[in-house]
Amino acid sequence: MFSSKELQSGQNLAAPAAGAPGAEPVPSAPATPAPADAVRPSLLRRIGKGFGDLKVRPKLIVLHNLFFLVLTCAVYFSVIPLFEQRVARAKLIEISLVTQFFSEDRPLLRLPRMASYDVREGDAAALEIPSEIRAWLDAHPGEVWQNTQRSDYLYRKDAASGLYRRITLPSVLYDEVVDRAKITLFVVLGAVYLFAVLLLELLIMPSYVYKPLTLMLDADRATRLGDRGRELISEQSITGDEIGQIMRSRNATVAQLRRQEDDLARALHQLKETAADLERKNEMLEAAKRNLEAQDRLASLGMISASVAHEMNTPLAVLHGSIEKLLETVGDRPARERLQRMQRVTQRLKKISEGLLDFARVRQREMSTVALRPLLDEAWGLVAYSEKSSQVRFSNELGAGDAVLGDADRLVQVFVNLLRNAVHALEGKGNIRAGARHFVRDGRRWLAVAIEDDGPGIPPDVLPGIFDAFVSSRLDANGTGLGLTVAEGIVQQHGGFIAAANRPGGGARLEVTLREAG
DSSP: OOOHHHHHHHHHHHSOOTTSTTOOOOOOOOOOOOOHHHHHHHHHHHHHHHHHTSOHHHHHHHHHHHHHHHHHHHHHHHHHHHHHHHHHHHHHHHHHHHHHHHHTTOOOOOOTTGGGOOEEEEOHHHHTOOHHHHHHHHHSTTOEEEOTTTOSEEEEEOTTTOOEEEEEOOHHHHHHHHHHHHHHHHHHHHHHHHHHHHHIIIIIHIIIIIHHHHHHHHHHHHHHHTOTTTSSOOGGGOOSSHHHHHHHHHHHHHHHHHHHHHHHHHHHHHHHHHHHHHHHHHHHHHHHHHHHHHHHHHHHHHHHHHHHHHHHHHHHHHHHHHHHHHHHHOOOHHHHHHHHHHHHHHHHHHHHHHHHHHHHSOOOOOOEEEEHHHHHHHHHHHHTTSGGGTEEEEEEOOOTTOEEEEOHHHHHHHHHHHHHHHHHHHTTEEEEEEEEEEEEETTEEEEEEEEEEOSSOOOTTTGGGTTSTTOTTSTTTTTTSOHHHHHHHHHHHTTOEEEEEEOTTSSEEEEEEEEBOO
16 A cells, blocks of 8 residues: 555656657746745845834834733733633532432532522423433433533433433533633733833833933934033933943043044144244244345445445545635635535535445444424435425424434434435425424333325335335335335434324325434
């Protein structure tokens, strides 16, 4: 004998091979769909990813609901079968006792709930005894017929009287007890389940899970927005569990990050300050280089000036002596006036020669009281020889008592340079005004003399470096480029200072401040 599997395998073995003589071609098997085992992992992965993408609250709700549901089902299906077994055993014991009493024809005891037994006696028709049971009772008088699976009754035939007896078993009572127990357990478990879920969702989870997570999310949002006042979680809100450890670790990380940001900001600020300082020093270096170049040029010019002055002194001395001899011999008044003018010019040339020597070397000067009004008139007289000054009106508004401490010859050179610059700025037509003001500074009295013109003024790009040497675009660019530089040097040697500015109404204003005499 062969089994069905063996017969199937035998049939497969007995089938002719493909390509054998007389064998028919076997069609290729159609492609079968992927088995369910291959689809299941992909489905599980999708379910797992969808569950993982849930927020923490719905995820925990699903988990603890599932946990309590499984726990409730486990308790229910564990307790009810045990209870049913106990009830079934009690039912069998009670039925056996009742059967024993019923078979011995003894009266039933008056026990609690004994009234539920229904004992009747009569003929077969009155008791509605089925024919097969009646036949069995007739064949076995005095014995008890019992079959709890078919009937809830016990039957017995009294041999003496020939009557039948029937007693009702309490099966319905036991079934009601089991049903009531199932309902009660279901209600209790449902109430416990509902109470546990509400306790978790309304008290435990919000206090110990959802609130800490919300605090961390709010702190992270504040960190992204740069709100330093709300980016750290307060220590009072941090618990001692793992979530609290994460909070403390996050606070430490954010605090360290902010310290590093502050250090970086300070480093960047210091770097900017260093770069600015380096830029200032580079500018100072460039200025020093330019000053060195100017100093080299001034030194060369000083040497040339000393050489020129030395060469000029001899012919000037001869010229001056010749003029003095002519004054002694000439009696004509106009001729004598011309000779006296020539004598003053030679004296002026001699002073200029001495100034050139002073430019080359420092010479100690004697300071004396110098009246500025006649000094300015003298300076204007030396400038007025130029054709450009023919239509320029000069106004000397200094007082007769305005005097300073200084060297008159050197100060004349200062005001000659200032007046000459004003004349060049006016281009032959305009007004020049000289005024003075008195003030006290640091306990000393000072006198400031201002030379103002109504010309075009000083260009803004020239004004900051107007006293630098060899500034070709300056007001004295038509000269050597040293007039204002020399004037500044002479004023500084007198312990004063000089400043340049533009007048609000137009024109330039150069002010020389010197110590007042007296």
